[in-house]
Structures are given as structure tokens and as C-alpha cells.
Amino acid sequence: MTSAVEANCDGLVGPTHSYVGLSPGNLASTRNAGEVSNPRGAALEGLAKMRRLYDLGMPQFVLPPHERPAVGFLKQIGFSGDDAATLEAAWRTAPALAAAACSASPMWAANAATVTPSADAADGRVHFTPANLLTNLHRSLEGPQTSRALRRLFRDELRFAVHDPLPAQPHFADEGAANHVRLCADHGEAGVNLFVWGREAWERWDGQFPARQTREAFEAIQRRHGAARAVFPRQARAAIEGGAFHNDVVCVGSRACLFFHERAFEDRGLMEREVRAAAEGLFEPALVEVSEADLPMADLVASYLFNSQLLTVPGEDRLVLLAPAETRDNPRAHAVAESLATSNGPIGRVEYVDVRQSMRNGGGPACLRLRVVLTDVELEATNPAQRFTPGLHTILADWVQRRYRDRLAPADLADPDLLTESREALDELSQILDLGGDFYPFQRAS
Template sequence: MTSAFEANADGLIGPTHSYAGLSPGNLASALNKGEASNPRAAVLQGLQKMKLLADLGVPQFVLPPHERPNIPFLRGLGFSGSDKAVLEQAWRAAPGFAAAACSASSMWAANAATVTPSADTEDRRVHFTPANLITNLHRGLEAEQTTRALRALFPDRDIFKVHDPLPAAPHLSDEGAANHVRLCADHGEPGVNLLVWGREAWEAWDGAFPARQTREASEAIVRRHTAGRPVLARQSRAAIAGGTFHNDVVCVGTREALLFHQLAFEDTAGTKDAIRRMADGLFEPVFIEISDRELPLADAISSYLFNSMLVTLPGRDRLTLICPTETRDNDRSRAVAETLVSGNGPIGAVEYVDVRQSMRNGGGPACLRLRVVLTEEELDAANPAQRLTDELYARLSIWAATWYRDALTPADLADPALLDESRGALDELTEILDLGGDFYPFQSA
């Protein structure tokens, strides 16, 4: 058996973190639209979550935020002059595009890519497909820089294969690992890859909220990754209508365990049967279904119980659930969490983390991280400067306190001083993470 670990690559929250309400179907994003955010608290909360996981023995990496405001995008829309003039013109003439150009949404690394570990691929490389995220404009701007970031973190092409994103077409709409769960007996052994989709490419969609992942995108990723033992399951229409914009809002799994809400899948029995067939001879899946009576969908979404991180920790036989404090503060979700760990099931402990700044935009602990199963050799081949250590945590905490504002409204995004602050922060960050002097477009220019 090959020794392997489920590592995390968390998105570092950027200086323009704000509540602009850019994401239809994301209820928290809509609810908090226009309110003041605290970018400094946001990035420190994200770092504290990373530090907790690293201290618990989970290999933890840092993904850099994207350059925002995205001046090259605005120039492509015909705005010209100095960078500050471009920003000023865009806010005056096209505020919707300007807001999208300022979004810090790359922080949610669960949408960065879909990942297939080497144990499941024909060439025994770790495969990544960066998500094209075309459903929402502000997210669709991320794919190119995310690809660059993944190739910087995983540079060895004999070990890692970072594909280009799928073509940016509605038929191939791809939202990354937020719709992917891998189940296995051990991380180093072959597993089952569950990919959840919301609509078909040529399907006439009449839902109130968009179904973001197409079946055809998931199928293409399986082909290009040569992903072993795939199971494609349809996301529940009722869940999408209720505000489940990604499947990880109602489903989380690792090792043999799949924890999910009753409304996660359109065909729950068929999904379970397909997983069992693919797992036959490898492991016995453990399905933990939470009924809508135990936890109504509205409470599942507001508490983000299922957007927790289900992790294997050294020295613990049973899994640990890393939940947001909102799960603890909701009576129903807290009761479910306590029940999960009280018996002899696969989940043995629950811990709570404060990521309130992210949660108010609809992103919980699981949204902030990309899970990557790595062997010892693969772990060593990743960029060591991006692996979180006590020293890097301390340095990034000082960096954030130096550059980030403690209050930001959507109107503040038009402040030209924010452009200078953001670039100053990112310029220093590229040195800290050893990303080179031309990692961001403004550095190349």
C-alpha cells in the first residue's frame, strides 16, 4: 500500500474581500449585499483555520489571491489610460463589470479545480482541471490565473498534470471540486470518484437559480484525467431551488464515509447503488444520510453543516468534522453534529472554526480549501515555500495586518488607493511564497 495524505490548499483571502452580492443562488451573498466587510479579519480567520489543520497534522498549502481590481479585464472592455483612470471610468460607466473585476472570490479554493490523485489515473500522475466557472462573470475571470497558481504550486510535470480549463462555454460549465467527492479505503489506494452535476448541456433549464455544473463537463474531466471508477450523479432540483449552488453545501465525504442531506441527490438510491458497485472489492461505503426532518434544507444551508471538512487525522481512528461556528450556533445542526460523534460511526469528533467573514458571503470551511491526495514523493514535489509552517503563518499574519483594511464597503472598491494597497500586498506575497517577480499581470506589465 502506498502511503498518501489528503492535503489542503487553501485560498488566501484577498484585500478586496467585500459583500457585493454577485452570486445568484448564494443566499448568504444576497442577504449581506452592501454591508461592510473586514478583509483583515477575513484573511486572519482563513489563516487560523489553515494553522489549526496544520497543527492537527494535515499537510497545508497556501494558494495566493488573484490580482484585484482586474485591470486587464477592464481594459479589454475598452477603458483606457492609466490603471487608476481605467478603474474610475469603469465604475462610472459600467459599475457591474467594475464590481466583478474587484471580487475576491478566488478565496474559495474548492472551486479552483477538480483533482484526481495518482492512485486513480492511468499515467500515475496527479491530474488537475482548473474550473472555468462561467456561470458567474466575477468567477469566470479566475480560470487563467488559477491555472498559473496551480502550476506554481505543483510544478513537476512528471508528477503533476495541470490541464487547461475546459472551454468557456455554457455546455461545459464547470465549478471544480465543490461537486466532487472521493471515497476510498485508504488515501493511497484506488477509490471511487463521485462527480455531481446539475443539468445537461442541451437541457432547457427553468429553475429560479442556475444549475452550475453540466454533466458533460464532469464527463470531460473523467476522460482527460482517466479517472478510475467514476460515478456521475444528478444534483437534486429541490436542493438547487433551495439555494444549494454547489453540492458541497449538502454533501461531504472522505475515506469510506459519505455524509449527505436527504435532498442532495435527485436519485439517492441509484447514487448509493452506483457507489457500491464501483467500490466492490475495494471497500464498503458508509452512507450517513441526514433527513430533512432532522435538519431542514434551510438550516443545512444557513448552518453549513455539510460544508464542513471531514478529515483523517494522525493518531485518530475515526474521522474529524471541522465545522463553522454557525453549525454550533444553530440548535438543529448542533444536535445533528453531536449525534454524529456520539455513536460508533466513522465520525469521532467535531471541532468548530470561526470563518464568519467567508460565511457571510456563502463560503464555509470546505469552500476555502482544495483537497489534494498526495504521496510522500508528491508532497515533497510541491512548492515548499507555499506549505504552511509556524514561520510562514507568523509572516503571513504580519503581512495581512500591514496591508489589509479592517473595513470595506462595496463603494470603497472604487477607491484608487485600494489598487495601490492590493498591488503592494501581492508584490510582497510573491516574494514570501517564492512565486517569482512576474506572477501577476501588473508585475509583468
């Protein structure tokens, strides 16, 4: 058996973290639109979560924020002048487009890409397909820079394959690992890949909220990666209508454990049969289901119980669930979470983490990370400057304290000083993380 670990690549919250309400179907994003955010607090919360995982013995990496405001996008759609003038004109005449150009949504790295570890890939490399995220305008801007970021972290082409995003067409709408679950006996062994989709490409979708992931997108990724033992369960329409815009709002899995809500899958029985058939001879799946009676959808979405991280912690024989503080604060969700440890199942205990700034935009602990299974050799082939350590934590916390605002109203996104502040911050960050002097678009334009 090849030794491997599940590393977490967390998105660092950007300086323009705000509550503008850009994401239909994300109930928290809609509910908090117009409120004042705290970018500094959000970034420090994210760093504290990374530190907790490091302290638990988990390999942890930092993914950099994207350049925002995305002035290049505004120039592509006809705004002109110097960068400050371009931003001013966009806010004056097309504020919805300007707001999209300022979104800090790349912080939710679960949407960065779909990942196939070398144990499952046909060519023995780790494969990444950055998500095109075309359902929402503000997120559709991310693909090219995400590709660049992944290629800086996973530079060795003999061990890693970072593909381009799928074609930017509705037929191939792709939201990344937020809709993907991998089950296995051990991270280094062959696994079963669940590619969860919301609609088919030619299907007439008439739901209140968009079904963001197509089956055809995941089928293309499975072919591209050569991912073995793939199953394609459908996300329940009731889940999407209830505010589960990604599968990771209603389901999380790690090792042999699939922890999910009763309404996660359109055909729960079919999902189980297909998973068990794919896992036959490899491992026995442990399916842990929570009923609607125990946790109604409204409490599920409010608490984000399933948008937790399931962790294989060194020295512990059962999984650890790292849940948001909102799970602890919701009586129904808290009761379900605490019952896991006493059930003698695969989840041994629960920890809670404060990521409230992210949660107010609908992103829990699982949204903030991209999971990548790496062998010891692959781990050593990554960019060492992006690997989280206590020393890097100190450097980044100081950087955030100096560079980020602690109060940002949506109207403040039009401030030309924020453009300058953000670029100065990101220029320094590119040096801290050894990303190169050409990593960001503004660096290449200068």
C-alpha cells in the same frame, strides 16, 4: 499499498474581500450585499483555520489571492487610460462590471479545480483541471490565474499535470471540486470518484437559480484525467432551489464516508447502487444520511453543516468533522453534528472553526480549501515556500496586519488607493511564497 495523505490547499483571502452580492443562488451572498466587510479579519480567520489543521497534523498549503481589481479585464471590454483612470471610468459608467473585476472570490479554493490523485489516474500522475466558473462573470475571470498558481505549487511535470480549463461554453460549465467527492479505503489506494452535476448541456433549465455544473463538463474531465471508477449522480433540483448552489453545501465525503442530506441527490437510491458497485472489491462505503425532518433545508443552508471538512487526523481512528461556528449556533444543525460522535459511525467528533467573514458570502470551511491527495514523493515535489508552517503563519499574519484594511464598504472598491495597496501587498506576497516576479499580471506589465 502506497502511503498518501490528503493535503489542503487553502485560498488566502484577498485585500478586496467585500459584500457586493454577485452570486445568484448563493443566499448568504445576496442577503449580505451592501454590508461592510473586514478583509483583514477574513484573512486572519483563514490563516487561523490553516493553523488548526497544521496543528492536527494535516499537510497544509497556501494558494495566493488573485490580482484585484482585474484591470486587464476592464481594458479587454473597452475601458482605457492608465490603470487608475480605467478603474474610475468603469465604476462611473458600468458599476456592475467594475464590481465583478474587484471580487475576491478566488479565496474559495474548492472551486479552483477538479483533482484526480495518482492512484486513480491512468498515467500515474496527479491531474488538475482548473474550473472555468463561467456561470458567474466575476468567477469566470479566475481560470488563467488559477492555472498559473497551480503550476507554481505543483511544478514537477513528471508527477503533476495541470491542464487548461475546459472550453468557456455553457455546455462545459464547470465549478471544480465543490461538486466532486472521492471515496476510498485509504488515501493511497484506488478510490471511487463522484462527479455531481446539476444539469445536462442541452437541457432546458428553468430553475429560479442556475445549475452551475454540467454532466458533460465532468465527463470531459474524467476522460482527460483518466479517472477510474467514476460515477455521475445528479444533484437534486430541490437542493439547488433551496440555496445549495454547489454539492458541497449538502454533501461531504472522505475515506469511505459519504455524509449527505436527504435532498442532496435527485435519485438517492441510484447514487447508492452506483457507488457500491464502483467500490466493490475495494471498500465498503459508509453512507451517513441526515433527514429533512432532522435538518430542514433552511437550517442546512444557514448552518452550512455539510460545508465542513472531514479530516483523517493522525492518531485518531475515526474522522473529525471541522464545521463552521454557524453549525454550533444553529440548534438543529448542532444537534445533528453532536449526534455523530455517539452513533458509533465513521465520524468520531466535531470541532468548530470561525470563518464568519467568509460565511457571510456563502463560503464555509470546505469552500476555502482544495483537497489534493499526495504520496510522500509527490508531497516533497511541491513548492516548499507555499507549505504552511508556524513560521509562515507568523510572516503571513504580519503581512495581513500591515497590508489589509479592516473595513471595506462596496463603495470603497472604487478607491484608486485600494488598487495601489493591493498591488503592493501582492508584490510582497509573491516573494514570500516564491511565486516569481512575473506571477501577477501587473508584474508582467511593468
